[in-house]
Amino acid sequence: MPEVNTISELRINGGRLCRRIEALAATGAIEGDGVCRLALTDEDRKGRDLVCGWMKQLGMRVSVDRIGNVVGVRGGLEDVAPVMTGSHIDSVATGGRYDGALGVLAGLEVIASLNDAGVNTRRPLAVAFFTNEEGVRFAPDMMGSGVHQGALDLEEMLASRSIDGKILGEELKRIGYAGATGVNRFRAHCFIELHVEQGPVLEREAIGVAAVTGVQGISWTEYRIDGTANHAGTTPMHLRQDAGYVAAAIAVEARRIAIEMGGSQVATVGAVELVPNLVNVIAGQALMTVDLRNMEEALLQGAEQRLADFVNQIGAREGVEISQRKLARFEPVAFDDAMVALVEEIATSLGFSCRRMPSGAGHDAQMFAPNCPTAMIFVPSKDGISHNVAEYTAPQELEAGANVLLQVVLNKSDY
Ligand code: HGY
Ligand code: MN
Ligand code: MN
Numbered sequence: 001m002p003e004v005n006t007i008s009e010l011r012i013n014g015g016r017l018c019r020r021i022e023a024l025a026a027t028g029a030i031e032g033d034g035v036c037r038l039a040l041t042d043e044d045r046k047g048r049d050l051v052c053g054w055m056k057q058l059g060m061r062v063s064v065d066r067i068g069n070v071v072g073v074r075g076g077l078e079d080v081a082p083v084m085t086g087s088h089i090d091s092v093a094t095g096g097r098y099d100g101a102l103g104v105l106a107g108l109e110v111i112a113s114l115n116d117a118g119v120n121t122r123r124p125l126a127v128a129f130f131t132n133e134e135g136v137r138f139a140p141d142m143m144g145s146g147v148h149q150g151a152l153d154l155e156e157m158l159a160s161r162s163i164d165g166k167i168l169g170e171e172l173k174r175i176g177y178a179g180a181t182g183v184n185r186f187r188a189h190c191f192i193e194l195h196v197e198q199g200p201v202l203e204r205e206a207i208g209v210a211a212v213t214g215v216q217g218i219s220w221t222e223y224r225i226d227g228t229a230n231h232a233g234t235t236p237m238h239l240r241q242d243a244g245y246v247a248a249a250i251a252v253e254a255r256r257i258a259i260e261m262g263g264s265q266v267a268t269v270g271a272v273e274l275v276p277n278l279v280n281v282i283a284g285q286a287l288m289t290v291d292l293r294n295m296e297e298a299l300l301q302g303a304e305q306r307l308a309d310f311v312n313q314i315g316a317r318e319g320v321e322i323s324q325r326k327l328a329r330f331e332p333v334a335f336d337d338a339m340v341a342l343v344e345e346i347a348t349s350l351g352f353s354c355r356r357m358p359s360g361a362g363h364d365a366q367m368f369a370p371n372c373p374t375a376m377i378f379v380p381s382k383d384g385i386s387h388n389v390a391e392y393t394a395p396q397e398l399e400a401g402a403n404v405l406l407q408v409v410l411n412k413s414d415y
Contacts, residue, residue, distance in 0.1 A: 008349075010117055012406050014399035017109040021398070024050060024089065024105065025097035034389025035097055039090040039132035039143075040068070040162075040171035047089045048177060051104060051129060058111045060127070064179025066154055067147040068131040068172045071186065074111050076124035076413065081372075083413045084126040084188035085110070085405060087195060087364055088133030088144075095134075096391020098196045098398070102379075104129045106194045106402040110409050121413035123189055130364045131177075137162045139220060140328030145364035149371050150184035151330075190339060190412050191368035194377045194405045196393050198361050200384025208352040208400050210378035211343035214334040215359045215366040216264060217300040219292040220327035223250060223311065227320040229276060229284030241319045244274050244283030253310045254290050257303055264295040265303055266360070289327065295358055297331050333366040339375035339408075346407045347377075352400050361386075377404050 027050060028035045028043030037043040052070060055062045060072035073082060087103025107127035114121070130148060135141025138160050146152035158169035172178040195212075202210055227241035251269040258267035268291040275285040290307065294300035315322040340356060347354035359376065368374040379401035382392040 007119060007410060008407070010113060010119070010406065010410070012106070012109045012113045012399065012402045013116075014395060014402070016112065017105060017398060017402055018395050020054065020105045020108065021097060021101055024101050028091065030094075030389060032389035033097065034391070035091045035095045036093050037089060037091045037095065038093060038137040039134065040137070040168065040175055040177075042175065044090050045175035045177070048129070048175070051089060051108070054108055055127070058108060058115060060111065063181045064177055065148065065181035065183050066179055067144050067157060067183060068177040068179060069128060069144045069148050070177070071126055071128040074114070074125040077120055077122045080123055081187060081189040082124035082126040083121075083409050084128065084191045084368070085193060085409060086126070086128030086130065087193050089129045090132055090134050092134050092136050092387050094387065094389055096386055096389060098391055098393050099198065099386055100133055100195070102196055102393070102398060102401070103194045106398075106405050109402050110406045113406060121410070123413040125409060125413060126188065133364055135220075135328060137164070138168050140330075141218070141362050142330070142364055142367055145367040147183050148186060149367040151367050151370070154183050188368065188372045190373040191365055192339065192343070192375055192377065192405065192408050192412070193363060193365040194379070194401045195363055196386065196391070197378040197381045198384075198386030199381065201357055202378060202380035203382065203384060205355065206353070207355050208379070208397065209347040209354045209404055210357045211340045211347065211354055212335060212376035212378055213340055213356050213358050214332060215361075215363060216293045216295045217297055217332040218328055218330045218362050219300055219304055220329070221290050222325045222327050223247070223286075223288050223290065224323045225286040225288070225320050227284055227318070228282070230282040232280040232282055235282060240282055242282050243286040243320055246314055246318050246320050246322070247272055247274070247286035247288045249314055250288065250290065250307070250311060254292070254307055257306050258292075261299065261303060263299065264293070264360070265299060266293050267291070267303070293360065295332055300332075330362065330366065333369045335365070335369055335375040336373035339373045342408055342411060343375050343377055343404060346411065347404045350400070350403055350407065352404070377401050377408070
């Protein structure tokens with residue numbers, strides 16, 4: 001066991017971390033250096049198998065729970081609540097190689113570095129990857145961590161149907177990750193997640209690390225608009241029940257509301273399907289999603305209400321039937337101030353510039369915040385790009401984030 005004062009000089013092995021990031025990125029690799037590892041697909045399974053193998057090589061005890069979350073534990077000197085870190089390895093279809101993967105692999109790098117240094121901690125250390133953080137194949141997002149920490153119901157999630165018509169519980173069995181470990185039991189001493197910022201702030205301000213203060217509220221709604229398919233040439237404008245037009249109008253209104261509200265309000269129409277989607281047929285049906293977010297719950301509710309009022313009005317005006325389904329709804333989350341301050345203090349003591357900021361994206365950490373002291377560490381995203389194969393964070397920035405993670409874990413684990 002090294003002298004205590006050398007532990008603060010302990011550093012991760014940046015080259016090993018980057019090599020693992022590259023190796024994981026080879027699973028589900030797509031053109032442009034990106035990844036497509038949609039939750040519970042074969043690509044996700046390949047990534048899962050690779051990371052589980054690394055956990056076992058590091059001597060961790062690996063368990064899989066009933067929603068497919070994987071937790072690796074490095075034993076401590078005492079059998080007490082662990083210090084936990086982790087993130088996700090599933091991706092969106094046009095994903096980057098750092099979103100989620102960095103948090104999981106930096107967690108493993110912390111374990112490897114402590115193993116190399118022969119450091120034993122009083123508290124056990126846990127590194128996890130959670131099922132379906134992205135929520136794009138199966139909704140909602142942060143599904144696995146939500147079930148893990150009791151925010152979402154296991155049976156309801158196991159029964160959820162994907163956009164390609166599969167049942168989540170069956171997909172878990174198909175890829176061999178329908179685990180036996182119960183859910184909503186595991187309580188960490190604290191939770192800390194490293195993630196790329198996925199936005200422009202750190203790069204724009206030339207700041208190396210963010211101590212993340214919380215996560216904004218998320219509201220996902222799917223609208224199904226049923227009009228009347230008809231001939232594009234023979235149907236007078238006043239006789240149309242045009243689902244395509246109504247979908248477009250809802251998209252325009254969602255954006256108008258967000259711009260008019262300003263502040264942190266954002267609105268996104270990411271998915272639109274028209275039926276029959278043909279040049280000379282007035283769309284008889286449209287299926288679309290609206291993603292609304294705001295740092296403040298009351299404002300998010302206000303945006304939801306304004307859009308709902310508009311949907312009712314335009315449905316009546318255009319003579320179409322509009323049904324809707326809530327795909328995700330999470331209130332804003334504030335992280336633990338002492339943990340946030342610890343991230344800030346450690347980042348600064350390591351010589352990195354640091355600022356506090358909230359997260360515009362959802363993260364697994366937000367599911368831990370109600371149950372234990374929780375915070376996040378951000379490192380910059382080049383050009384603020386994410387959910388895009390061009391997502392990039394430089395090796396020295398990855399290494400900086402992982403070293404902050406190492407010291408936060410050490411600090412909280414009573415080495
Ligand atoms: O949607 C999100 O914010 C996250 O990427 N799941
Ligand atoms: Mn993520
Ligand atoms: Mn993401």
